[in-house]
Amino acid sequence: MSIDRAGLNALMEITSRPELVFVRGQGSWLEDHTGKRYLDFIQGWAVNCLGHNPQAMIDALDRQSRLLINPSPAFYNQPSIDLARRIVESSCFDRVFFANSGAEANEGAIKLARKWGQLHRKGAYKIITFDHSFHGRTLATMSASGKAGWDTKFAPQVDGFPKADLNDLDSVRALIDDRTVAVMLEPVQGEAGVIPATREFLQSLRALTREHGLLLIVDEVQTGMARTGRMYAYQHAGIEPDIMTLGKGIGGGVPLAALCAREPVCCFEHGDQGGTYNGNPLMTAVGAAIFDVLAAPGFLDEVNARAQQLSAGLTALSDKWGMRGERGLGLLRALIMDRDDGPALVQAARERAPEGLLLNAPRGNLLRFMPALNVTAGEIDTLLAWLDELLVQVRR
Template identity: 75%
Template sequence: MEFGQFNVNALMEITQRPEIVFVRGQGSWLEDHAGKRYLDFIQGWAVNTLGHCPPEIIAALDKQARTLINPSPAFYNQPMVELAERLTSASCFDRVFFANSGAEANEGAIKLARKWGQVNKNGAFKIITFDHSFHGRTLTTMSASGKPGWSTIFAPQVEGFPKADLNDIASVEALVDDQTVAIMLEPVQGEGGVIPATQEFMQGLRQLADKHKLLLIVDEVQTGMGRTGSLFAYQQFGITPDIMTLAKGIGGGAPLAALLARQDVCVFKHGDQGGTYNGNPLMTAVGIAVFDAVTAPGFLEGVNARGKQLSDGLLQLSEKYGMKGERGMGLLRALKLGTDHGPAIVEAARDQNPEGLLLNAPRPNLLRFMPALNVSAEDMDSMLKQLDVLVERICK
């Protein structure tokens, strides 16, 4: 396939992509090979915490690239240490292992839980996860996920991941047996349709885990680093997890992830866990820049203000067009369309002229919104107005 000056045939075909090659980005905007601009409310699937090409990340990359790029994970480096200190100081966790992707962080969490089960629970290895959950694309994290149809793509699955129903504590307790070592969930099921866990359910999971001596693992790959209006989503539920994973927003666009755990859970022996790029100073320097921006005075207040603006606007659209409402936390939200027009709206929004709008429909009957956390009120208002026109044209 060729368009413009680009021949994309050398790329492996893994997904259906539109005939667009993005060449630059700034803030909430992208520009393609033809010079068309797009207001981006996907931001790399909740990755670009500070938008496209933020000055904080540019400065961090430039400074670190001139200082030290990769000394080997067999040695400490300054950005690795400083970012770990920031994360533990701002959370209930004591130790950090840095990785490159959410799937890798979640794989590490699963390994740590199983090792803890070997040490403390007679080899218990099962981890209860949830229908419609998403934990990554390695064989193990696909097995842990509850995404429909994934059980047969690369069969046989990795065993040991019984599935419960989100917000149904009885369904979780029914799966607990003497081989159960942990419960693992997303505080908000992102790929599953932006479905938040309830506070009652999260607190019930903590109590259930304590009762049966289980670990509670929160997958905050999509919800962490301010996305839900607090630095970490678990902080809004009044619980203390045992393990947490981060990715996406922690790197603001750079490939960075983290596995965090409380001290008494850290049972890895030397050689149990590793990775060529873990704690790479170039990436952890970016992580420091993102962390410092998100924790700066007033930043999270801005996230919550824009989250309310988005929620209010979606509710108004829902009422106007007889939809099913909206849901989510902070700046991770979904509009429940009530019909399967999601893909059509996404395509029409992208293709409109003179400027496009980038939206996401993880399910045909809803739209998901994941803007930059520093999105402006003006850009939010523009998106809502454009969406109003699109819905009226497509869903009537």
């Protein structure tokens, strides 16, 4: 199969893409238009939590598409009720609003916090976020993000997002004033290079926000849905946030996200929040099917076993090559290298023959690994062996 050049030119240019078109996938493997296979350790940026085309997703799509696809969010539908109940019963939250993307869920969290501030903190609206954080690509979520250079893109920014330093409680405390309503953070900063918030920091942050009567918002778009070895990453710290957002893995590859909140925070009035496709039965049926696989007995044990294997393997590679170690939580991990050859390794891995490898380098000196949560021990061994070969090739 050849590439449709006219078709490529019909797509808006928003990023640099390699000259290949993926046509099918199964589990941890993708196949391009030439028939070449790739071991995928990106999985749509931690989206495909059960890999490509898992049977549970296919069955749910087939079954629900024959029943009801979109009755309008002005009416209840059973799959959205089913998924909301699963999330509530597995977390500390009482209510769920479904959205289509993580950015949309985070936008909803910002709106909910500001609404709560209007009602309970005399109009307070500021939400303290963190340097190097990433919360999405809408104007508000870009403003909330601490990504370098984003303060001038599409200016002016949305006001009200002062930036603290992750794992530095004093930097948060210094930003609190009478206009502050909440603190928002990722339990693991993914785009920043897979930097976890420590258990001690999260516990102290929860205590600090309660002391000042502020909301605590956890952005679990990347870390939620078993990615870190618990169903939700905040559970590692033994805390109860007020608001949580989910995305990526909740749909296993389809557009689905969620805004979750505790009952005292649920202050939206009719008309404050909505969306044409939000909570439609086709997507939420998939979400419920994905959830049941993740919640099945023994699944999280296997995630943690594979996480330990990947961590040990990356540590061994780091020691062999004189790198700076690895870090992460569960199956969201990073190899911290001693030089900025991450992009070269990504390209060499993709071009590897006869089979390629898909990697991600969010920083020049760092590789990020986001495999399917049901990745096999053999596939992790293959990754580690191939990565060692690629390091020889790139650094020879």
